[in-house]
Amino acid sequence: MGDLDFRGRQMPAWFPDAKFGVFVHWGAYSVPAWAEPTGELGAVDPEVWFAHNPYAEWYWNTSQIEGSPAHEHHRTVHGGLPYDTFLDAWKAELFDPAEWIDVFARAGARYVVVTTKHHDGIALWDAPGTGTRNTVRRGPHRDLVADLAAAVRARGLRFGVYYSGGLDWHAGRRAVIRHEDLIDECRPHDAAYAAYALRQVRDLIDRYRPDVLWNDIGWPDAGMADLPDLFAHYYATVPDGVVNDRWDGAHADYLTSEYQANRQNETAAHWEQCRGIGLSFGYNRNEGPEHLLDPAGAVRQLVDVASRGGNLLLNVGPKADGTLPGEQRTVLEGIASWMAGHGGAVYATRPLGPGAAPSDGAPWIRWTRDDRHAFAFLADVPDSARDQVVLKTRPGLLDPATAVRLDDLPVRADAVPDGILATSVALGTPLPTVLRFALL
Protein backbone atom coordinates (compact mmCIF):
# COMPACT_ATOMS: atom_id res chain seq x y z
CA MET A 1 0.00 0.00 0.00
CA GLY A 2 1.82 3.06 -1.31
CA ASP A 3 1.49 5.92 1.13
CA LEU A 4 1.52 9.22 -0.77
CA ASP A 5 2.62 12.24 1.28
CA PHE A 6 1.26 10.72 4.48
CA ARG A 7 4.29 8.64 5.34
CA GLY A 8 4.52 8.09 9.05
CA ARG A 9 1.02 9.37 9.66
CA GLN A 10 0.01 7.89 13.02
CA MET A 11 -3.16 5.82 13.16
CA PRO A 12 -5.55 7.74 15.45
CA ALA A 13 -6.11 5.56 18.53
CA TRP A 14 -9.88 5.77 18.31
CA PHE A 15 -9.99 3.44 15.30
CA PRO A 16 -8.13 0.38 16.66
CA ASP A 17 -9.70 1.00 20.08
CA ALA A 18 -13.20 1.02 18.56
CA LYS A 19 -13.08 -2.66 17.47
CA PHE A 20 -16.75 -2.67 16.37
CA GLY A 21 -18.58 -0.63 13.75
CA VAL A 22 -21.95 -0.94 12.05
CA PHE A 23 -22.15 -0.68 8.26
CA VAL A 24 -25.43 0.44 6.67
CA HIS A 25 -26.33 -0.37 3.06
CA TRP A 26 -29.59 1.42 2.24
CA GLY A 27 -30.66 2.44 -1.24
CA ALA A 28 -33.14 2.10 -4.10
CA TYR A 29 -32.07 -1.57 -4.13
CA SER A 30 -33.83 -1.88 -0.75
CA VAL A 31 -37.16 -1.67 -2.62
CA PRO A 32 -36.87 -4.92 -4.63
CA ALA A 33 -34.67 -6.32 -1.81
CA TRP A 34 -34.17 -9.44 -3.88
CA ALA A 35 -31.17 -11.72 -4.37
CA GLU A 36 -30.37 -15.40 -4.23
CA PRO A 37 -28.74 -16.22 -0.87
CA THR A 38 -25.99 -18.10 -2.68
CA GLY A 39 -23.06 -17.94 -0.25
CA GLU A 40 -20.26 -15.79 1.16
CA LEU A 41 -17.96 -13.71 -1.04
CA GLY A 42 -14.78 -15.70 -1.45
CA ALA A 43 -16.57 -19.02 -1.02
CA VAL A 44 -18.69 -18.90 -4.19
CA ASP A 45 -17.22 -19.74 -7.61
CA PRO A 46 -16.53 -16.33 -9.26
CA GLU A 47 -17.88 -17.79 -12.49
CA VAL A 48 -21.39 -18.00 -11.02
CA TRP A 49 -21.12 -15.14 -8.54
CA PHE A 50 -22.44 -12.30 -10.70
CA ALA A 51 -25.42 -14.09 -12.26
CA HIS A 52 -26.43 -15.44 -8.84
CA ASN A 53 -25.19 -12.54 -6.74
CA PRO A 54 -26.25 -12.78 -3.08
CA TYR A 55 -25.64 -9.04 -2.68
CA ALA A 56 -29.14 -7.54 -2.96
CA GLU A 57 -27.56 -4.11 -3.49
CA TRP A 58 -26.34 -5.47 -6.85
CA TYR A 59 -29.93 -5.92 -8.04
CA TRP A 60 -29.55 -3.58 -11.07
CA ASN A 61 -26.55 -5.56 -12.33
CA THR A 62 -27.82 -9.05 -11.56
CA SER A 63 -31.20 -8.34 -13.15
CA GLN A 64 -29.43 -7.29 -16.38
CA ILE A 65 -27.86 -10.72 -16.82
CA GLU A 66 -29.98 -12.69 -19.28
CA GLY A 67 -31.03 -16.04 -17.89
CA SER A 68 -30.32 -15.10 -14.29
CA PRO A 69 -33.11 -15.71 -11.75
CA ALA A 70 -32.93 -11.99 -10.93
CA HIS A 71 -33.54 -11.15 -14.58
CA GLU A 72 -36.62 -13.37 -14.54
CA HIS A 73 -37.75 -11.92 -11.20
CA HIS A 74 -37.39 -8.37 -12.49
CA ARG A 75 -39.36 -9.22 -15.62
CA THR A 76 -42.21 -11.07 -13.94
CA VAL A 77 -42.55 -9.12 -10.68
CA HIS A 78 -41.45 -5.61 -11.69
CA GLY A 79 -42.39 -5.72 -15.37
CA GLY A 80 -38.80 -5.02 -16.39
CA LEU A 81 -39.27 -1.38 -15.34
CA PRO A 82 -36.25 0.97 -15.36
CA TYR A 83 -34.22 0.66 -12.16
CA ASP A 84 -34.77 4.31 -11.16
CA THR A 85 -38.45 3.48 -10.66
CA PHE A 86 -37.28 2.02 -7.36
CA LEU A 87 -35.87 5.38 -6.30
CA ASP A 88 -39.33 6.93 -6.63
CA ALA A 89 -40.89 3.96 -4.85
CA TRP A 90 -38.45 4.30 -1.93
CA LYS A 91 -40.37 6.36 0.66
CA ALA A 92 -38.53 5.68 3.94
CA GLU A 93 -41.78 6.63 5.60
CA LEU A 94 -40.90 4.95 8.92
CA PHE A 95 -37.26 6.11 9.02
CA ASP A 96 -36.24 7.19 12.52
CA PRO A 97 -32.45 7.70 12.50
CA ALA A 98 -32.24 8.14 16.28
CA GLU A 99 -33.95 4.79 16.77
CA TRP A 100 -31.48 3.05 14.46
CA ILE A 101 -28.48 4.56 16.19
CA ASP A 102 -29.85 3.66 19.60
CA VAL A 103 -29.91 0.00 18.51
CA PHE A 104 -26.37 0.26 17.06
CA ALA A 105 -24.98 2.07 20.12
CA ARG A 106 -26.53 -0.42 22.55
CA ALA A 107 -25.01 -3.23 20.48
CA GLY A 108 -21.66 -1.61 21.27
CA ALA A 109 -20.78 -0.09 17.91
CA ARG A 110 -18.32 2.78 18.24
CA TYR A 111 -18.66 3.94 14.62
CA VAL A 112 -21.25 3.78 11.84
CA VAL A 113 -20.43 3.83 8.10
CA VAL A 114 -23.34 4.52 5.74
CA THR A 115 -23.66 4.23 1.95
CA THR A 116 -23.80 7.68 0.38
CA LYS A 117 -23.63 6.50 -3.25
CA HIS A 118 -23.49 2.81 -4.08
CA HIS A 119 -22.80 1.23 -7.47
CA ASP A 120 -26.27 2.26 -8.74
CA GLY A 121 -25.12 5.89 -8.77
CA ILE A 122 -28.02 7.12 -6.62
CA ALA A 123 -26.88 9.55 -3.92
CA LEU A 124 -28.34 9.69 -0.42
CA TRP A 125 -27.60 13.44 -0.22
CA ASP A 126 -28.03 16.31 -2.71
CA ALA A 127 -24.80 15.32 -4.39
CA PRO A 128 -23.34 17.70 -6.99
CA GLY A 129 -23.81 16.49 -10.55
CA THR A 130 -26.58 13.98 -9.77
CA GLY A 131 -29.45 16.24 -10.85
CA THR A 132 -32.51 14.53 -9.43
CA ARG A 133 -30.83 11.15 -9.06
CA ASN A 134 -30.70 11.47 -5.28
CA THR A 135 -32.88 11.01 -2.20
CA VAL A 136 -33.35 14.73 -1.60
CA ARG A 137 -35.05 15.37 -4.95
CA ARG A 138 -36.87 12.03 -5.26
CA GLY A 139 -38.13 9.08 -3.24
CA PRO A 140 -37.51 9.77 0.48
CA HIS A 141 -37.09 13.49 -0.21
CA ARG A 142 -34.53 13.67 2.63
CA ASP A 143 -30.81 14.19 3.02
CA LEU A 144 -30.33 10.75 4.55
CA VAL A 145 -26.59 11.26 5.00
CA ALA A 146 -27.19 14.40 7.09
CA ASP A 147 -29.95 12.72 9.11
CA LEU A 148 -27.70 9.77 9.93
CA ALA A 149 -24.60 11.89 10.61
CA ALA A 150 -26.57 13.96 13.13
CA ALA A 151 -28.07 10.91 14.87
CA VAL A 152 -24.70 9.10 15.03
CA ARG A 153 -22.93 12.11 16.50
CA ALA A 154 -25.76 12.85 18.92
CA ARG A 155 -25.05 9.40 20.37
CA GLY A 156 -21.30 10.06 20.63
CA LEU A 157 -20.33 7.60 17.90
CA ARG A 158 -18.00 8.23 14.98
CA PHE A 159 -19.57 8.71 11.51
CA GLY A 160 -18.16 7.31 8.27
CA VAL A 161 -19.18 7.52 4.64
CA TYR A 162 -19.13 4.71 2.08
CA TYR A 163 -18.70 5.91 -1.53
CA SER A 164 -18.57 3.71 -4.62
CA GLY A 165 -15.76 5.43 -6.52
CA GLY A 166 -14.95 2.48 -8.74
CA LEU A 167 -18.38 1.46 -10.02
CA ASP A 168 -21.26 3.67 -11.07
CA TRP A 169 -23.83 2.02 -13.30
CA HIS A 170 -25.17 5.44 -14.31
CA ALA A 171 -21.77 6.26 -15.77
CA GLY A 172 -22.86 4.29 -18.81
CA ARG A 173 -21.14 1.00 -18.34
CA ARG A 174 -22.61 -2.43 -19.03
CA ALA A 175 -23.38 -5.02 -16.40
CA VAL A 176 -20.57 -6.89 -14.72
CA ILE A 177 -20.82 -10.46 -15.92
CA ARG A 178 -17.54 -11.87 -14.75
CA HIS A 179 -14.82 -10.84 -12.32
CA GLU A 180 -12.36 -9.50 -14.87
CA ASP A 181 -15.05 -7.05 -16.01
CA LEU A 182 -14.57 -5.32 -12.68
CA ILE A 183 -11.10 -4.25 -13.65
CA ASP A 184 -11.81 -2.28 -16.79
CA GLU A 185 -14.71 -3.24 -18.98
CA CYS A 186 -17.43 -2.16 -16.60
CA ARG A 187 -15.75 0.54 -14.56
CA PRO A 188 -15.80 4.23 -15.58
CA HIS A 189 -12.20 5.45 -15.89
CA ASP A 190 -12.67 8.64 -17.94
CA ALA A 191 -11.83 12.20 -16.91
CA ALA A 192 -15.45 13.32 -16.78
CA TYR A 193 -16.39 10.61 -14.31
CA ALA A 194 -13.20 11.24 -12.33
CA ALA A 195 -14.13 14.92 -11.94
CA TYR A 196 -17.69 13.95 -11.03
CA ALA A 197 -16.59 11.52 -8.34
CA LEU A 198 -13.91 13.83 -6.95
CA ARG A 199 -16.43 16.66 -6.62
CA GLN A 200 -18.81 14.38 -4.73
CA VAL A 201 -16.22 13.04 -2.29
CA ARG A 202 -14.98 16.55 -1.59
CA ASP A 203 -18.60 17.57 -0.99
CA LEU A 204 -19.03 14.70 1.48
CA ILE A 205 -15.88 15.81 3.32
CA ASP A 206 -16.90 19.45 3.45
CA ARG A 207 -20.52 18.87 4.45
CA TYR A 208 -20.26 15.96 6.89
CA ARG A 209 -16.60 15.79 8.05
CA PRO A 210 -16.72 11.99 8.11
CA ASP A 211 -14.44 10.17 10.54
CA VAL A 212 -14.04 7.34 8.01
CA LEU A 213 -13.62 7.71 4.25
CA TRP A 214 -14.68 4.26 2.98
CA ASN A 215 -14.28 4.08 -0.81
CA ASP A 216 -15.17 0.89 -2.67
CA ILE A 217 -13.98 -1.01 -5.78
CA GLY A 218 -11.31 1.56 -6.69
CA TRP A 219 -10.86 4.98 -8.25
CA PRO A 220 -11.04 6.02 -11.94
CA ASP A 221 -7.70 5.91 -13.76
CA ALA A 222 -8.14 9.50 -14.94
CA GLY A 223 -8.59 10.63 -11.33
CA MET A 224 -5.64 8.94 -9.63
CA ALA A 225 -3.58 12.15 -9.82
CA ASP A 226 -6.31 13.94 -7.84
CA LEU A 227 -5.97 11.69 -4.81
CA PRO A 228 -2.97 13.23 -2.99
CA ASP A 229 -4.77 16.56 -2.78
CA LEU A 230 -8.03 14.87 -1.87
CA PHE A 231 -6.46 13.00 1.04
CA ALA A 232 -4.54 16.12 2.14
CA HIS A 233 -7.82 18.04 2.13
CA TYR A 234 -9.50 15.25 4.05
CA TYR A 235 -6.86 15.13 6.77
CA ALA A 236 -6.81 18.93 7.02
CA THR A 237 -10.60 18.85 7.50
CA VAL A 238 -10.73 15.75 9.73
CA PRO A 239 -7.30 15.41 11.44
CA ASP A 240 -8.17 12.12 13.15
CA GLY A 241 -10.05 10.71 10.17
CA VAL A 242 -9.13 7.36 8.63
CA VAL A 243 -9.08 6.21 5.01
CA ASN A 244 -9.63 2.62 3.88
CA ASP A 245 -7.63 0.75 1.22
CA ARG A 246 -9.94 0.57 -1.81
CA TRP A 247 -8.39 3.39 -3.87
CA ASP A 248 -6.50 1.19 -6.35
CA GLY A 249 -3.42 1.17 -4.15
CA ALA A 250 -3.08 4.94 -3.83
CA HIS A 251 -3.20 5.09 -0.04
CA ALA A 252 -4.65 3.42 3.04
CA ASP A 253 -4.66 4.01 6.78
CA TYR A 254 -5.96 0.46 7.13
CA LEU A 255 -6.66 -2.61 5.02
CA THR A 256 -10.00 -4.33 4.56
CA SER A 257 -11.33 -7.83 4.07
CA GLU A 258 -14.89 -8.80 3.15
CA TYR A 259 -16.46 -12.10 4.21
CA GLN A 260 -13.82 -14.61 3.08
CA ALA A 261 -12.24 -12.32 0.46
CA ASN A 262 -8.93 -10.47 0.98
CA ARG A 263 -8.29 -12.30 4.25
CA GLN A 264 -4.57 -11.84 3.58
CA ASN A 265 -5.13 -8.21 4.63
CA GLU A 266 -5.88 -9.39 8.17
CA THR A 267 -2.18 -9.55 8.97
CA ALA A 268 -1.72 -5.78 8.56
CA ALA A 269 -1.01 -3.48 11.48
CA HIS A 270 -4.52 -2.05 11.11
CA TRP A 271 -7.39 -3.81 9.38
CA GLU A 272 -11.15 -4.16 9.31
CA GLN A 273 -13.32 -7.08 8.24
CA CYS A 274 -16.71 -6.16 6.77
CA ARG A 275 -19.66 -8.49 6.27
CA GLY A 276 -23.40 -8.58 6.52
CA ILE A 277 -25.37 -10.17 9.32
CA GLY A 278 -26.51 -12.44 6.48
CA LEU A 279 -25.01 -12.98 3.01
CA SER A 280 -25.99 -9.58 1.63
CA PHE A 281 -25.32 -5.96 2.52
CA GLY A 282 -28.60 -4.61 1.14
CA TYR A 283 -31.74 -6.07 2.70
CA ASN A 284 -32.63 -9.37 0.97
CA ARG A 285 -36.18 -10.61 1.54
CA ASN A 286 -35.05 -14.11 0.50
CA GLU A 287 -32.69 -14.55 3.47
CA GLY A 288 -33.88 -16.77 6.29
CA PRO A 289 -32.38 -17.58 9.71
CA GLU A 290 -30.18 -20.20 8.07
CA HIS A 291 -28.38 -17.46 6.17
CA LEU A 292 -27.80 -15.16 9.13
CA LEU A 293 -25.28 -15.13 11.94
CA ASP A 294 -27.02 -15.77 15.26
CA PRO A 295 -26.07 -13.56 18.23
CA ALA A 296 -23.41 -16.01 19.45
CA GLY A 297 -21.98 -16.26 15.94
CA ALA A 298 -21.82 -12.48 15.62
CA VAL A 299 -20.17 -12.10 19.03
CA ARG A 300 -17.59 -14.75 18.17
CA GLN A 301 -16.91 -13.05 14.81
CA LEU A 302 -16.26 -9.79 16.70
CA VAL A 303 -14.08 -11.45 19.35
CA ASP A 304 -12.09 -13.43 16.76
CA VAL A 305 -11.40 -10.27 14.74
CA ALA A 306 -10.53 -8.23 17.84
CA SER A 307 -8.25 -11.01 19.15
CA ARG A 308 -6.24 -10.73 15.92
CA GLY A 309 -5.97 -6.94 16.05
CA GLY A 310 -8.77 -5.98 13.67
CA ASN A 311 -12.12 -4.20 13.68
CA LEU A 312 -15.41 -5.79 12.64
CA LEU A 313 -17.69 -3.64 10.47
CA LEU A 314 -20.97 -5.58 10.67
CA ASN A 315 -23.60 -4.54 8.14
CA VAL A 316 -27.31 -3.90 8.62
CA GLY A 317 -29.56 -3.70 5.56
CA PRO A 318 -32.62 -1.59 6.44
CA LYS A 319 -35.94 -2.05 4.61
CA ALA A 320 -37.13 0.60 2.13
CA ASP A 321 -39.66 1.87 4.67
CA GLY A 322 -36.83 2.74 7.08
CA THR A 323 -37.34 -0.07 9.58
CA LEU A 324 -34.57 -2.46 10.62
CA PRO A 325 -35.43 -6.05 9.66
CA GLY A 326 -36.55 -7.86 12.81
CA GLU A 327 -34.14 -10.76 12.39
CA GLN A 328 -31.20 -8.35 12.06
CA ARG A 329 -32.35 -6.31 15.06
CA THR A 330 -32.51 -9.52 17.11
CA VAL A 331 -28.85 -10.22 16.35
CA LEU A 332 -27.85 -6.68 17.34
CA GLU A 333 -29.80 -7.00 20.58
CA GLY A 334 -28.06 -10.29 21.30
CA ILE A 335 -24.69 -8.61 20.81
CA ALA A 336 -25.86 -5.75 23.05
CA SER A 337 -26.63 -7.97 26.02
CA TRP A 338 -23.26 -9.76 25.76
CA MET A 339 -21.25 -6.57 25.19
CA ALA A 340 -22.92 -4.93 28.21
CA GLY A 341 -21.03 -7.31 30.50
CA HIS A 342 -17.98 -8.12 28.39
CA GLY A 343 -17.17 -5.06 26.26
CA GLY A 344 -14.26 -4.21 28.55
CA ALA A 345 -12.43 -7.31 27.28
CA VAL A 346 -12.84 -6.13 23.68
CA TYR A 347 -12.58 -2.34 23.43
CA ALA A 348 -9.09 -0.80 23.38
CA THR A 349 -7.47 -4.23 23.72
CA ARG A 350 -4.74 -5.69 21.55
CA PRO A 351 -3.80 -9.26 20.59
CA LEU A 352 -2.21 -11.09 23.52
CA GLY A 353 0.37 -12.41 21.09
CA PRO A 354 2.58 -15.48 21.41
CA GLY A 355 2.37 -17.35 24.64
CA ALA A 356 -1.35 -18.01 24.75
CA ALA A 357 -2.87 -20.17 22.07
CA PRO A 358 -6.22 -19.56 20.44
CA SER A 359 -8.05 -22.72 19.41
CA ASP A 360 -9.27 -23.75 15.99
CA GLY A 361 -12.02 -26.04 17.11
CA ALA A 362 -13.98 -26.94 20.26
CA PRO A 363 -13.54 -25.59 22.78
CA TRP A 364 -13.49 -22.21 21.09
CA ILE A 365 -10.74 -20.08 22.72
CA ARG A 366 -9.56 -16.55 21.92
CA TRP A 367 -7.40 -14.06 23.82
CA THR A 368 -7.05 -10.29 24.11
CA ARG A 369 -5.05 -8.12 26.45
CA ASP A 370 -4.93 -4.64 27.88
CA ASP A 371 -2.03 -3.08 29.82
CA ARG A 372 -2.60 -5.16 32.94
CA HIS A 373 -4.80 -8.10 32.05
CA ALA A 374 -5.21 -11.01 29.70
CA PHE A 375 -8.75 -11.98 28.72
CA ALA A 376 -9.61 -15.54 27.74
CA PHE A 377 -12.84 -16.11 25.78
CA LEU A 378 -14.21 -19.64 26.03
CA ALA A 379 -17.16 -21.19 24.23
CA ASP A 380 -18.49 -24.58 23.15
CA VAL A 381 -16.52 -26.51 25.79
CA PRO A 382 -17.68 -30.09 25.15
CA ASP A 383 -19.90 -31.67 27.85
CA SER A 384 -17.31 -34.45 28.14
CA ALA A 385 -14.91 -31.84 29.54
CA ARG A 386 -17.29 -31.37 32.48
CA ASP A 387 -16.88 -27.58 32.31
CA GLN A 388 -13.12 -27.79 32.49
CA VAL A 389 -10.77 -26.44 29.86
CA VAL A 390 -7.01 -26.21 29.51
CA LEU A 391 -5.87 -22.80 28.34
CA LYS A 392 -2.50 -23.26 26.69
CA THR A 393 -0.21 -20.47 27.97
CA ARG A 394 3.50 -20.13 28.51
CA PRO A 395 4.78 -20.10 32.10
CA GLY A 396 5.15 -16.63 33.56
CA LEU A 397 2.65 -14.96 31.24
CA LEU A 398 -0.23 -14.58 33.65
CA ASP A 399 -1.23 -15.42 37.19
CA PRO A 400 -3.87 -18.20 37.45
CA ALA A 401 -4.66 -17.17 41.02
CA THR A 402 -6.08 -13.89 39.75
CA ALA A 403 -8.71 -15.52 37.52
CA VAL A 404 -12.17 -13.99 37.64
CA ARG A 405 -15.16 -14.36 35.31
CA LEU A 406 -16.50 -11.08 33.94
CA ASP A 407 -20.04 -12.29 34.69
CA ASP A 408 -18.99 -12.83 38.34
CA LEU A 409 -19.79 -16.56 38.34
CA PRO A 410 -17.21 -18.63 40.24
CA VAL A 411 -14.13 -19.97 38.47
CA ARG A 412 -11.13 -22.02 39.59
CA ALA A 413 -7.86 -21.78 37.69
CA ASP A 414 -4.83 -23.96 38.41
CA ALA A 415 -1.44 -24.00 36.75
CA VAL A 416 -0.86 -27.24 34.81
CA PRO A 417 2.16 -28.23 32.71
CA ASP A 418 1.01 -26.67 29.43
CA GLY A 419 -1.01 -23.79 30.79
CA ILE A 420 -4.00 -23.23 33.03
CA LEU A 421 -6.82 -25.60 33.91
CA ALA A 422 -9.96 -23.50 34.27
CA THR A 423 -12.96 -25.03 36.00
CA SER A 424 -16.29 -23.28 36.11
CA VAL A 425 -19.95 -23.64 35.22
CA ALA A 426 -21.66 -23.39 31.83
CA LEU A 427 -18.45 -23.19 29.79
CA GLY A 428 -20.24 -25.03 27.01
CA THR A 429 -22.45 -22.15 25.92
CA PRO A 430 -22.13 -20.77 22.37
CA LEU A 431 -21.83 -17.23 23.79
CA PRO A 432 -18.26 -16.81 25.09
CA THR A 433 -17.50 -16.86 28.80
CA VAL A 434 -14.70 -14.42 29.62
CA LEU A 435 -11.97 -15.01 32.20
CA ARG A 436 -9.67 -12.17 33.25
CA PHE A 437 -6.13 -12.82 34.52
CA ALA A 438 -3.51 -10.39 35.77
CA LEU A 439 -0.48 -10.28 33.49
CA LEU A 440 2.80 -11.04 35.27
Ligand SMILES: CC(=O)NC[C@H]1N[C@@H](C)[C@@H](O)[C@@H](O)[C@@H]1O
Ligand atom coordinates in the same frame (compact mmCIF):
# COMPACT_ATOMS: atom_id res chain seq x y z
C1 LIG B 1 -14.10 -6.77 -2.21
C2 LIG B 1 -14.95 -5.77 -2.94
O1 LIG B 1 -14.52 -5.09 -3.85
N1 LIG B 1 -16.21 -5.64 -2.54
C3 LIG B 1 -17.13 -4.71 -3.16
C4 LIG B 1 -18.40 -4.82 -2.32
N2 LIG B 1 -18.24 -4.14 -1.04
C5 LIG B 1 -19.34 -4.38 -0.15
C6 LIG B 1 -19.11 -3.63 1.17
C7 LIG B 1 -20.67 -3.96 -0.78
O2 LIG B 1 -20.75 -2.55 -0.88
C8 LIG B 1 -20.82 -4.60 -2.16
O3 LIG B 1 -22.01 -4.20 -2.77
C9 LIG B 1 -19.62 -4.18 -2.99
O4 LIG B 1 -19.74 -4.70 -4.32
